[in-house]
Amino acid sequence: MTSAQTIAVPRSSARSAADHAFPAFGALPRRAGIGLKNEHAADLLRDRPPVGFLEIHAENYMGAGGPPHHLLKGLRETYPLSVHGVGLSIGGVEDxxxxHLDRLAALIERYAPQSFSEHLAWSTHAGVYFNDLFPIAYDDAALKRVVRHVQQTQERLRRPMLLENPSTYVAYARSDWSETDFLTEIARQTGCGLLLDVNNVMVSCVNHGHDAHAYLDAFPMWAVGEIHLAGYAERQDSLGARLLIDAHGSAVADDVWxxxxxxxxxxxxxxxxxxWDNDVPELPVLLKEARAADTILAASADAPTHTAEALA
Amino acid sequence: MSPLSAQDQFAHAALDPSAGAPDGLAAWNGSSVEQRFGVYRNNVVVSLVDALAAKFPVVQDLVGEAFFRDMARVYVMQQPPCSPRLADYGAGFAEFIEDFTPAAGVPCLPDVARLEALRLRAYHAADATPLDAHDFANVGAERLFDSRVALHASAGILTSRYAVVSVWAAHQGLGDLARVDQFAPEDALVARPDLDVVTTRLAAGCAVFLRALQDGATIGEAAARASTGEPSFDPAAAFGLLLSARIAIALHC
Known part of the structure; x- marks a missing residue:
């Protein structure tokens, strides 16, 4: 992963905005994209609306053939593609x-996506797949394990990947790393990039009594190759404090924007x-969210802080 | 605690509501860890029950949403997925339903689940271009009799003691369920020669004929096997089905 390692330089080395995003492999456009849902595939194929890229869940395209591949093949002709895995269980204690790595490699071979990403979480244990992203303790043993798994994945896929910060509802008492330091160290040791899920930042910070701004300030932005935005649901914990659920079933909340x-x-x-994976809205609603993100992205091109940082 | 036992505990508790939250978890404000852990438990079960509901809509229609979700919840706890490729999940749902006593009042339910599982399998099966009449015309009748036919990977055959195709069709708005005699045996062919999964009711003996072809019998052998069990079996019609259903993808003379 030497090519990736050369990118993982300290932020003090000046780079222009154009060099900024971490090159997971082909580089996704620095614009807003949308998650590809079955419900929208036919409309997208027919109208080909201008969105920056499409993202798929890798596991939904691991069948041999049929409509999913037919639609994706057609859409791939128009749109850059991000493959986002939810089932690799990189945080798992098991090998x-x-x-599954072979299936991912075959999918990446088939569609030549611009990016592959996975989660700092685990989802498989003792032969059972839980279809959810479980939290890990942030300690030295976990760091070693995750680094090994990320390296193995990058070697098998023959390219750097992005690792996503998780949304969590409980913490481990024995964690002695902050999440941001833990992610920084993984990126540093493996040369992987990071997927900054801003909704997950909000969810986890509220759920663990952290300051989301401080979290962002501590996040290793030099490694960020992609951002995720989604809607959360709100509950209360047993003491009446806010407990946010990473539900992906609504519009992006104002505080996440x-x-x-x-x-x-x-x-x-x-x-x-x-x-937007649950209670999926009509395509225009999703495209409107993407346009809102594009407006903020465009404004960020000449944001004073960013310019100052790039010139630093 | 070693990390292995921590994830062991977490995994176990995720599928067992009677188990407490795993040890070693914490909440910043001292609120109930049990309640917070419940979010994971809920995510696991609800997402998998939702997945089954999407895969087995006619089964759900037949028993109602509340019953279906209770039944699916038991299945999820007993037989959770073993692979992140969830397209395969639910392949054993029909067998589970067969042993699920509260569903015994709808005897056709397991076979309807089998039919829906075959449709899912067909949806994701490998693509292939079906042979057409020209491909067969070049082979003489004699040689055809001794030929083997490779069937499309999506082709699935179901033999049922119930009117499984009619029941399924009624739920697609293709007939009136009240007028279906559920106890009239029907056989089904499920296939996806192109992009659409097609469910066809098979004439007598055709299921045996197609299964024999799948097992590698020649067309002649397959027809003989079908005739043995079903005197009214019509070999010409069965051969015609290979063409009309577009499920033959290769001919080995």
Whole structure:
């Protein structure tokens, strides 16, 4: 992963906005993209609306053939593609599933996406796949394990990947790293990039009593190759404090837009995905969210903080 | 605690509501860890029940949403997915339903689940271009009799003691469920020669004929097997089905 490592330089080395996003492999356009949903595929194929890129969940395209591949093949002719895995279980204590790595490699071979990303989480254990992203403890043992798994993935896929910060509802008492330091160290040791999920930042910070602005300030922006935006749902914990759920079933919340603005002020234009996986709205609603993100991305190109940082 | 036992505990508790939250978890404000852990438990079960509901809509129609979700929840806890490729999940749902006593009042339910599972399998099966009449015309009748036919990977055959195709069709708005005699046996062919999954009711003996071809029998052998069990089997019609359903993809003379 030497090519990636050369990019992982300290932020003090000046780079222009155009060099900013972490090159996961082909570079996604620094614009807003949308998650590809079955419900929208036919409309997208027919109208080919201008969105920056499409993102798919890798596991939904691991069948041999049929309509999913037919539609994706057609859409791939028009749109840059991000492949986002949800099932590799990179944070798991068990070895990575070689068969799953093979399936990912085959999918990446088939569609030549501009980016591949996965989560700092685990989802498979003792032969069971849980279809959810479980949290890990942030300690030295976990760091070593995750670094090994990221390296193995990058070697198998023969390209650097992006690793996403998780949304979590509980913490481990034995964690002795902050999440941002933990991610920084993984990126530094493996040369992987990071996927900054701004909604997850809000969800996790509220759920653990952290300051989301401070979290962003501590986030290693030099490694960010993509941003995710989504809607959260709100509950209360047993003491009546807010408990946010990473539900992906509604519009991006105002406070998440504000965090996005703060992040892009530092990052400059960055590939940004609107995720909306449950209660999927009509395509125009999703496209409107993408346009709102594009407006903020465009403004970030000449944001004072960003310019100052780039020139520093 | 070693990380292995921590994830062991977490994994176990995620699927067992009677297990408490795993040890070693914390909440910043001292609120209930059990309640927070419940978010994961809920995500796992609800997302998988939703996945089954999307895969088995006619099963759900037949028993109602509330019953279906209760039944699916039991299945998820007993037989959670073993792979992140969720397209495969639910392949054993029909067998589970067969043993699920509260569903015994709808005897056709397991076979309807089998039909929907075949349709899902067909949806994701490998693509192939079906042979057409020209491909067969070049082979003489004699040689055809001794030929083997490779069927499309999407082709699935179901033999049922129930009117499984009619029940399924009624739920697609293709007939009136009230007028279906559920106890009239029907066989089904499911295939996806192009992009659409097609469900066809098979004439007598055709299921045996197609299964024999899938097992590698020649056309002649397959027809003989079908005739043995079903005197009214019509070999010409069965051969015609290979063409009309567009499920033959290669001919080995």
């Amino acid at each position: 990575l599933d070689e068969r 504000a965090l996005f603005q703060r992040a892009t002020a530092r990052l400059g234009p960055t590939p940004t995905l609107i995720e």
